[in-house]
Amino acid sequence: MNRDENLKQLQNKEKIWDIVVIGGGASGLGVALDAVSRGLSVALFEKADFAKGTSSRSTKLLHGGVRYLAQGDVFLVLEALRERGRLIKNAPHLTQNQAFIIPVYNRWDRIQYSAGLKMYDYMSANLSLGSSRYISKEETIRRMPGINPEGLFGGIVYYDGQFDDARLALSIAQTADHAGAIVLNYTKVNALEKDASGKLSGLHVQDMFSKKKYSIKARMVVNATGVFADKVLQMDNPDAAKTIQPSQGIHLVLDLDFLGGKDALMIPKTRDGRVLFAVPWQGKLVVGTTDTLREKAKLEPEALQKEIDFVLETAAGYLTRKPTRADVKSVFAGLRPLARPKEGSTKTKEISRSHKVIVSESGLVTLTGGKWTTFRKMGEDTVEYFPKVTGLAMDPSRSKDILLHGFTKVIPKGHWAVYGSNAVLIQDLTKADSGLSERIHPEFPNILAEVVWAVRHEMALKIEDVLSRRIRMLILDAQAALDSAEKVVKLMASELGKDEGWIEKELEDFRKVAEKYLIKS
Numbered sequence: 001m002n003r004d005e006n007l008k009q010l011q012n013k014e015k016i017w018d019i020v021v022i023g024g025g026a027s028g029l030g031v032a033l034d035a036v037s038r039g040l041s042v043a044l045f046e047k048a049d050f051a052k053g054t055s056s057r058s059t060k061l062l063h064g065g066v067r068y069l070a071q072g073d074v075f076l077v078l079e080a081l082r083e084r085g086r087l088i089k090n091a092p093h094l095t096q097n098q099a100f101i102i103p104v105y106n107r108w109d110r111i112q113y114s115a116g117l118k119m120y121d122y123m124s125a126n127l128s129l130g131s132s133r134y135i136s137k138e139e140t141i142r143r144m145p146g147i148n149p150e151g152l153f154g155g156i157v158y159y160d161g162q163f164d165d166a167r168l169a170l171s172i173a174q175t176a177d178h179a180g181a182i183v184l185n186y187t188k189v190n191a192l193e194k195d196a197s198g199k200l201s202g203l204h205v206q207d208m209f210s211k212k213k214y215s216i217k218a219r220m221v222v223n224a225t226g227v228f229a230d231k232v233l234q235m236d237n238p239d240a241a242k243t244i245q246p247s248q249g250i251h252l253v254l255d256l257d258f259l260g261g262k263d264a265l266m267i268p269k270t271r272d273g274r275v276l277f278a279v280p281w282q283g284k285l286v287v288g289t290t291d292t293l294r295e296k297a298k299l300e301p302e303a304l305q306k307e308i309d310f311v312l313e314t315a316a317g318y319l320t321r322k323p324t325r326a327d328v329k330s331v332f333a334g335l336r337p338l339a340r341p342k343e344g345s346t347k348t349k350e351i352s353r354s355h356k357v358i359v360s361e362s363g364l365v366t367l368t369g370g371k372w373t374t375f376r377k378m379g380e381d382t383v384e385y386f387p388k389v390t391g392l393a394m395d396p397s398r399s400k401d402i403l404l405h406g407f408t409k410v411i412p413k414g415h416w417a418v419y420g421s422n423a424v425l426i427q428d429l430t431k432a433d434s435g436l437s438e439r440i441h442p443e444f445p446n447i448l449a450e451v452v453w454a455v456r457h458e459m460a461l462k463i464e465d466v467l468s469r470r471i472r473m474l475i476l477d478a479q480a481a482l483d484s485a486e487k488v489v490k491l492m493a494s495e496l497g498k499d500e501g502w503i504e505k506e507l508e509d510f511r512k513v514a515e516k517y518l519i520k521s
């Protein structure tokens with residue numbers, strides 16, 4: 001994946017791309033992957049880094065959604081369970097099986113949750129990750145030593161998938177790129193272009209570093225910009241009504257021993273009626289989430305004090321050791337797109353839990369809603385509109401069977417797993433330069449060779465790309481990431497041929513972002 005080479009391809013003014021995708025999160029990448037699987041020519045533009053938006057801020061679960069089952073949305077759960085199974089097969093290096101325990105405090109909970117989870121097992125059929133079962137109070141405490149035993153009756157164990165969201169995004173981008181798509185980060189779509197009949201014919205993009213502008217021709221344009229979808233809809237039609245109301249979900253990251261063991265805690269109904277998870281992930285415990293309406297779509301949303309208090313208080317109710325602000329290693333926030341209430345109404349509702357594809361009069365295709373787990377199906381359903389929008393035929397989708405970049409049957413051990421088949425190539429870098437085997441931070445297993453690899457092969461251009469999304473240190477421990485920035489930036493500067501001035505500016509940019517992940521106690 002070479003950014004300069006991909007930018008060069010934009011200079012060909014005569015080229016007409018079959019599909020141009022705006023947005024390099026789960027949705028846009030799913031579209032690009034499906035389109036290349038059908039032999040279509042594809043260009044994808046992301047104004048920041050791949051997965052910089054909501055797609056690096058999820059709970060990192062590949063799930064059918066037990067709670068949608070409770071709401072009777074059987075079709076949605078079935079679809080997600082199928083996609084969960086496919087992804088685990090196609091990207092075993094980025095996904096894993098995770099056991100969850102729902103603590104039970106009375107007989108009714110036991111009956112209710114056991115029945116629901118048996119149904120979940122049944123629907124998973126041959127894609128099941130394990131059967132749910134009731135466990136005693138003693139076993140619940142043994143498996144989750146940090147659980148508050150007061151009033152505890154027992155627990156119900158069930159299984160779902162877990163993944164590394166930002167690295168999956170990268171792997172999909174690499175897969176699409178190797179299959180012939182051009183994918184570009186830090187390339188913003190500024191305007192759409194129409195022909196005399198008012199149909200979309202192309203768009204204007206800009207390299208956010210060189211500021212160079214390009215004019216691109218396209219047969220179909222897909223708006224996959226998540227909470228930013230209205231901005232693109234307004235590029236298409238300046239009078240377009242606002243359709244999206246962002247709703248924020250935050251996660252707090254704690255030391256793993258607050259819960260202990262390997263199992264995740266799932267609370268089906270918190271005080272505000274949401275689900276709360278406390279999930280072991282990459283050596284820490286990720287706890288969330290919330291549902292708070294926000295006015296603006298932002299790339300770097302910030303957790304509110306009341307959200308932090310809510311998560312801490314709710315988690316404290318279920319843990320023997322009560323976490324405080326001082327225990328929080330990092331806090332990160334993501335935005336989900338809710339449907340904006342119609343004028344006069346105050347109610348918001350989530351844009352279909354399932355995804356939605358809308359075709360505007362100009363032919364602009366907008367994909368909204370859905371979830372990470374179903375990104376591939378969302379892409380397939382969007383590309384299905386290609387014949388309708390362009391009048392051209394296309395091949396059937398083959399994205400179901402594409403093995404994602406790094407696929408290997410022998411998963412490397414420890415933190416190397418996410419690199420899959422590339423792990424050995426990164427380790428080889430240390431043979432030529434033993435200095436690259438130095439750790440980036442004493443409390444993290446990652447080594448300097450990973451920084452070099454991220455710059456050379458993973459389109460990492462800023463400190464944040466490396467420390468937040470190639471390596472997940474910023475969201476696991478914000479202070480550790482801040483402490484590592486200088487070491488990382490020096491190596492990046494030597495790889496990218498940058499000077500002192502660039503280093504200073506990068507450090508300043510990174511500090512500004514990283515401080516948002518710290519909680520002042």
Ligand SMILES: Cc1cc2nc3c(=O)[nH]c(=O)nc-3n(C[C@H](O)[C@H](O)[C@H](O)COP(=O)(O)OP(=O)(O)OC[C@H]3O[C@@H](n4cnc5c(N)ncnc54)[C@H](O)[C@@H]3O)c2cc1C
Binds near residue numbers: 049
């Ligand atoms: C708190 C929370 C927890 C979640 N947990 C889970 C979970 O555990 N499992 C699960 O399956 N799903 C989960 N989800 C849902 C999942 O994260 C989202 O459905 C998914 O990430 C949305 O991806 P997206 O591509 O639509 O949006 P985004 O990831 O926001 O991507 C949109 C991209 O468009 C880019 N963009 C915007 N304007 C332009 C422009 N003009 N030019 C170029 N690029 C542009 C942005 O920079 C951004 O990167 C969660 C969501 C939230 C909020």
